[in-house]
Amino acid sequence: MAALLEMEDVRAGYGPTSVLHGISLSVPEGEIVSLLGANGAGKTTTLRAITSGVHWSGHIRFGGKSLSKMRTEDVVRAGIAHVPEGRGILTELTVEENLKLGSHLRRDGAAVRKDYERVFEYFPVLRERRHLSASTLSGGEQQMLAVARALLMRPRLMLLDEPSLGLAPMIVRAIFEIIKTINQTDRVAILLVEQNARLALEISSQAYVLEVGRVAIKGASAELKGNESVRRSYLGY
Amino acid sequence: MQGLTQQVISGIATGGIFASLALALVLIYNAMGLVNFAQGEMAMLATFVAFTLIDHGMSYWIAFPLTLVIAFAGGILIQRIVIRPVERAPVLTMVIVTLGLATLVNGLAGFIFGYVPRSFPSPFSVQTVDILGAFVSYRDLGVIGVSAVVLLAIYLLLQRTTVGLTLRAAAHHPEASRLLGVRVSWMLALGWGLASAVGAVSGIMAAPILLLEPNMMQTIIIYAFAAAVLGGIESPLGAVVGGVIVGVTVNLAGTYLPFVGGDLQLAVALAIIVGVLVLKPNGLFGRPSVRRV
Numbered sequence: 336m337a338a339l340l341e342m343e344d345v346r347a348g349y350g351p352t353s354v355l356h357g358i359s360l361s362v363p364e365g366e367i368v369s370l371l372g373a374n375g376a377g378k379t380t381t382l383r384a385i386t387s388g389v390h391w392s393g394h395i396r397f398g399g400k401s402l403s404k405m406r407t408e409d410v411v412r413a414g415i416a417h418v419p420e421g422r423g424i425l426t427e428l429t430v431e432e433n434l435k436l437g438s439h440l441r442r443d444g445a446a447v448r449k450d451y452e453r454v455f456e457y458f459p460v461l462r463e464r465r466h467l468s469a470s471t472l473s474g475g476e477q478q479m480l481a482v483a484r485a486l487l488m489r490p491r492l493m494l495l496d497e498p499s500l501g502l503a504p505m506i507v508r509a510i511f512e513i514i515k516t517i518n519q520t521d522r523v524a525i526l527l528v529e530q531n532a533r534l535a536l537e538i539s540s541q542a543y544v545l546e547v548g549r550v551a552i553k554g555a556s557a558e559l560k561g562n563e564s565v566r567r568s569y570l571g572y
Numbered sequence: 573m574q575g576l577t578q579q580v581i582s583g584i585a586t587g588g589i590f591a592s593l594a595l596a597l598v599l600i601y602n603a604m605g606l607v608n609f610a611q612g613e614m615a616m617l618a619t620f621v622a623f624t625l626i627d628h629g630m631s632y633w634i635a636f637p638l639t640l641v642i643a644f645a646g647g648i649l650i651q652r653i654v655i656r657p658v659e660r661a662p663v664l665t666m667v668i669v670t671l672g673l674a675t676l677v678n679g680l681a682g683f684i685f686g687y688v689p690r691s692f693p694s695p696f697s698v699q700t701v702d703i704l705g706a707f708v709s710y711r712d713l714g715v716i717g718v719s720a721v722v723l724l725a726i727y728l729l730l731q732r733t734t735v736g737l738t739l740r741a742a743a744h745h746p747e748a749s750r751l752l753g754v755r756v757s758w759m760l761a762l763g764w765g766l767a768s769a770v771g772a773v774s775g776i777m778a779a780p781i782l783l784l785e786p787n788m789m790q791t792i793i794i795y796a797f798a799a800a801v802l803g804g805i806e807s808p809l810g811a812v813v814g815g816v817i818v819g820v821t822v823n824l825a826g827t828y829l830p831f832v833g834g835d836l837q838l839a840v841a842l843a844i845i846v847g848v849l850v851l852k853p854n855g856l857f858g859r860p861s862v863r864r865v
Contacts, residue, residue: 386751407750416751423748425741436741436752439734488752 339364339524340385340397340492347384347391354380356548357393362492365522367515369535369556371570372545378528379420381545382494385526386410386417398491412440416490420497422481426470430461433469433480437487447487454483457513475506482510486517492524493517499531507531511538532570536560544569577706579827580820585712587819588719592774593789593796594803594811595723596767601805602743603763604655606666610673611771612793614650616786617677618643618772619779620685623692632695636776640769647768651761659760681786692779715777722773723812726766730808739763791838795822798841802848804858813856818844 338361347355355377362368370378384391387407395402402410411417416437425433434454438447455462458479464472472480478498485493498514499507515538518525529535536542536556544552544559552565559565593615600608608614621642625635650673658669696714700707730736741749742759749756774796775789782788799818803810818841825832825840832840848855 388747388751408753408755411751411753419748419751423745423751425745425748427744428737428741432737432741435734435737436749436754439738440753484752 338362343394345384345391345393347380347389354548360543362524362526365524367518367525367539369527369529369539369542371532371542376545377548378545379496382496414491416485416488417494418481418485422477424469424477428469429466430469431465434484434487437484450487458483475502478510494526496528574705577704579823581708582712583820583823584816585715587816588715589774589777590795590799590819591812591815592719592770593792594799594815595808596771597796597800598808598811599763599767603760609670612789613674613677614768615771615775616789617681619775619784620681622776623784640772643772644765644769647765648761651764678786687785689783689785692784694780794838795841798844801845802855804855807857810855810857
């Protein structure tokens with residue numbers, strides 16, 4: 336069976352600077368795949384290519400359909416939720432309004448209400464603060480909001496760009512637990528970009544390591560984790 | 573005292589006209605970070621549309637909403653045809669485009685309808701009614717009522733509906749909104765449509781007082797700028813409050829300051845603009861703009 340997301344020889348860049356020099360990867364239905372690598376390796380750009388945030392060439396297929404020439408909003412409507420670098424919180428709006436923007440395209444009212452219950456169960460702080468401006472949330476709370484909003488979109492695939500960035504270890508743990516729960520209960524596939532390789536390899540089934548715009552290594556997460564030389568030279572721990 | 577109440581109420585009515593146009597300016601400012609210098613001219617053209625409809629025997633209360641629908645569609649059309657191609661251009665380019673649009677619409681109206689001022693009907697009589705000992709005209713009350721209804725409708729649309737939510741999202745955070753599936757480009761067009769319709773209300777309310785001709789809105793737009801700046805150029809509520817304050821201030825200054833009279837009222841508006849920019853650049857309801865480096 337074909338994977339949910341397939342990228343084949345994808346090249347992308349910003350103006351004259353090319354960042355991705357032919358990336359190929361695939362995310363199977365319902366699995367977590369992590370995308371590792373140093374700063375500037377092209378992890379964020381890979382995610383941005385998928386949702387058309389950057390010009391790209393090559394092939395990207397989602398559920399068998401080409402995403403070529405599609406606009407960001409149409410890629411998203413096709414079932415991909417992208418939590419971008421910086422979390423994409425709309426700080427002019429309230430917490431609740433941010434959540435509503437996650438569910439605004441859904442027409443299954445009863446299921447939406449259930450999902451809100453779930454979201455508030457996962458992140459009780461969002462219920463407490465739902466009438467406050469999203470700008471008043473701490474970094475960790477904003478990350479929770481971003482993940483909650485992505486869940487409300489009911490995607491088939493989530494793209495998460497460094498959910499641990501700038502957060503205290505305890506909060507990172509909590510958020511990763513919930514990411515894992517979402518993956519297991521909803522069978523949502525997740526493509527996870529992370530600096531924290533140890534954490535990412537723990538949660539994912541497969542991993543790709545990028546090096547200056549190319550895939551340097553790929554394999555099962557458990558194998559990469561066990562391979563000492565890979566760990567030392569690419570993952571830095 | 574009686575005179576004062578009278579002037580204040582009459583100022584609120586004028587303020588309603590300013591507020592509508594100021595709100596139009598704010599809607600577009602939020603959508604593209606720029607004031608639309610053609611807003612007044614678009615309102616004037618819409619008023620000519622209403623005039624034509626009424627002139628052909630249509631009843632005022634049918635012509636009025638119909639004109640708003642036409643103005644709405646016209647605003648969307650202008651955004652798609654004129655503004656969209658320069659969406660990503662430097663700010664100065666867009667300023668020039670809206671200035672050009674203003675000149676174009678003004679000339680077009682002059683070409684079609686001529687420059688002879690025409691009297692425009694008002695459904696409200698100029699007879700007065702006694703309120704708290706002050707004589708207030710039904711026309712002023714009507715203008716206040718219509719403005720209030722329109723402004724309330726826009727408020728409810730923006731704050732209480734999903735379309736309003738996506739509209740605000742698209743205006744403030746286009747990139748993040750796209751990632752949530754919002755069709756940002758159409759939302760901006762919708763913003764232009766709404767602005768155009770709200771502006772048309774101000775034109776239709778102003779026409780019976782000022783007489784309808786192509787340059788009718790050119791002073792009103794200055795007052796509207798003052799109102800929008802006073803309220804904090806990004807705040808719809810600020811535009812409304814600013815409109816009323818400017819309306820009342822200008823009216824009182826014209827009545828009670830002998831040297832202002834009827835001639836220097838516009839100078840009062842400009843003084844408000846300068847004063848706000850110097851003392852409180854973010855206006856009454858604006859947020860200080862913080863840029864992270």
